[in-house]
Amino acid sequence: MRTWRDKQEFKTRVFEWADRLDVRVRSLAIRPMRNKWASCSTNGNLNFNNELLGINKKLGEYVIVHELLHFSVPNHGKLWKSLMRAHLGNYERLETRLRKMSM
Ligand SMILES: [Zn+2]
Structure with a gap:
């Protein structure tokens, strides 16, 4: 399983996605x-x-894109879903995996 090296790597990824x-x-x-x-x-x-x-890491990536898309789309409607799919492909799979993780 690949995880993030540190906080900095995660943050860098957030800014890369924000740019994109x-x-x-x-x-x-x-x-x-x-x-x-x-x-x-x-x-x-x-x-x-x-x-x-x-x-x-893939699950973190899902959460990053999920949140950043809320800057322009404040719900989980059709537009949000199609953007998630465009950027992450089969994002529902990640969503399901994430839901199964305990916090
Ligand atoms: Zn949301």
């Missing part, structure tokens, strides 16, 4: 969180659960 998705990240934190993998606000503040660092 053309959104602006104003603040980014990786810290302990209860009951969720991440949170975001429409003004560009992102928080990720530090437990993501210890699990498969």
